[in-house]
Amino acid sequence: MSGASSSLRAAFSHCVQQVRNYDYHHYLCLLELPPELRKTAFALRAFNVETSKAMDIASDPRIGLMRLVWWKEAIDKIYVRKQIEHPVAQALASVLSENKISKGWLKRSVEARINDANREISDIPEKIEDLEKYAEDTVSTLLYTTLQAGGIKSTAADHAASHIGKASGLLLLLKSLPYHASRNRHFSYIPAEVAANHGLLVKEGGRSEIHLDSREGLCDAVFEMASVANVHLLKARELSGAVPIEARPVLLESVPAQVLLDSLNRVQFDVFDPRLARGVLGVSPLWYHVKLKWYSWRGKY
Numbered sequence: 386m387s388g389a390s391s392s393l394r395a396a397f398s399h400c401v402q403q404v405r406n407y408d409y410h411h412y413l414c415l416l417e418l419p420p421e422l423r424k425t426a427f428a429l430r431a432f433n434v435e436t437s438k439a440m441d442i443a444s445d446p447r448i449g450l451m452r453l454v455w456w457k458e459a460i461d462k463i464y465v466r467k468q469i470e471h472p473v474a475q476a477l478a479s480v481l482s483e484n485k486i487s488k489g490w491l492k493r494s495v496e497a498r499i500n501d502a503n504r505e506i507s508d509i510p511e512k513i514e515d516l517e518k519y520a521e522d523t524v525s526t527l528l529y530t531t532l533q534a535g536g537i538k539s540t541a542a543d544h545a546a547s548h549i550g551k552a553s554g555l556l557l558l559l560k561s562l563p564y565h566a567s568r569n570r571h572f573s574y575i576p577a578e579v580a581a582n583h584g585l586l587v588k589e590g591g592r593s594e595i596h597l598d599s600r601e602g603l604c605d606a607v608f609e610m611a612s613v614a615n616v617h618l619l620k621a622r623e624l625s626g627a628v629p630i631e632a633r634p635v636l637l638e639s640v641p642a643q644v645l646l647d648s649l650n651r652v653q654f655d656v657f658d659p660r661l662a663r664g665v666l667g668v669s670p671l672w673y674h675v676k677l678k679w680y681s682w683r684g685k686y
Contacts, residue, residue: 393479397424399472400431407434410641410665413674417681418634425484425534426635428476432456432491433527435473436498450502457495464488484534490526497522509593510576513555513613520554521547531635541627545636545686548624552617553642559607559614560645560666562656566597579606600655607654615646625686636686640677644668 404427405412415426436456443449459469463478480486497519510516528546532539558574565574580586580595583602587594597603621639628636648667652658665673680686 393475396472396475396479397427400427400476403431403434403473407438410644410673411638413665413677414637414641417637417677419535419631422531422535422635425480426531428473428480429486429527429530429534431473432477433494433523436495437523439498440502446502450499453495453499453502457492457499460488460491460495480534486530486533490530490533494523494526509580509595510574512578513576513610516555516558516574516576516610517551517613520551520558524554524557525550528635528638532632535631535635537629537632537635539627539629539632541624542629542632542636545621545624545628545632548617548621549636549639549642549686552614552621552646553638555610555614555617556642556645556649559610559649559656560661562607575606575610579609582606582609600657603656604654607649607656611646611649611654614642618642618646622686628686630684633684633686634681637677637680639686640680641666641673644673644676 401412404415408430411430415423415430418426436453439452439456440446440449443452459471459474462469463474463481466478466482469475469478501519510519525547528550529543532542532546562574575585575595577586577593577595583605584599585595585597585602585606587596618639621636625633645666648661649656651667652660661667664670668676
C-alpha cells in the first residue's frame with residue numbers, strides 16, 4: 386500500500402507542477418480553492434494541460450492527434466477502472482473514484498480538441514458562435530466538473546461557469562493569435578464574419594483566406610471578439626447574487642479573464658504588442674496575485 390500511496394502522491398505532485406508550468410494564472414486560482422477540492426481541481430486542470438498542449442508539442446500533427454485520441458480512450462478506461470501508466474491519468478482516476486464527475490464533460494473537451502486538430506488549414510469558423518462553442522466545450526466543462534466535484538448543485542453557478550468559460554476561452558484564443566500566426570494557423574481563430582467586417586477576409590482561387598496585413602483591421606477584429614467576451618463576464622457577474630458562496634472560489638477564473646481583457650484594452654487590442662507577453666497576462670505577478678486575493682477575500686468572482 387505504501388508503494389501505491391507514494392506513486393499517487395508523485396502523480397498529484399506532477400499535476401500541480403504541470404499546471405504551475407503551463408497554466409500559471411489558473412494555478413494561482415486553484416490555490417484559492419478549499420483544501421478538500423484543490424486536489425481534484427489540479428487533476429482536472431492537469432488533464433486540460435495535457436490535451437491543450439498535445440498539438441503544440443508534437444513534431445508532427447499526426448502525433449499530436451494520436452495523443453488526443455489516446456486521452457479520449459484513456460477516459461473510457463479510467464471509468465471502468467483500468468490501470469493506466471501515466472501520472473495525470475493516475476491522479477484523474479483517483480479523484481474520479483472519490484467524486485461524481487460526468488464522463489461526458491471530460492470526453493466533450495477532448496473531442497472538441499480532436500475536431501479542431503482535424504480541421505483543414507482552409508477551414509475558417511464562420512461565426513463567433515463557433516468559437517464560443519469551442520470555448521464552452523474546452524473551458525466551461527472544466528468549471529462544470531470542478532463544481533460537480535465540490536458537490537455544488539446550482540443552476541446559477543452552472544450558468545455563470547458557462548459565461549466565464551466562454552469569455553476565458555475567447556480571450557485566450559485572442560492572446561494566442563501571434564503564436565498561431567507563427568505556425569501558419571492564425572486564420573483558425575478569427576471567424577470569417579468578423580474578418581469580413583474589418584477587411585481581413587480575402588477570396589483567392591475560389592476560397593477565402595484571412596490576411597493580417599492590416600494591423601488596424603486586426604485590432605478592430607480583436608476588439609469585436611473581446612467585446613463578446615466582455616458581455617459574457619458581465620452576464621456571469623449579474624448572476625453572482627444567486628450563486629452559492631461555496632461556488633464562488635471555483636468561479637474565480639473570471640479574474641484572469643478580466644485581467645487579460647484589461648491588458649488587451651491597454652494595448653488598444655493589438656495582440657502583437659510585446660507588453661501582453663510580460664508578467665502574468667500582461668500585468669506584474671504581484672499585481673495579479675493581489676487582485677486575485679482581493680476577489681477571493683471578498684467572496685467575489
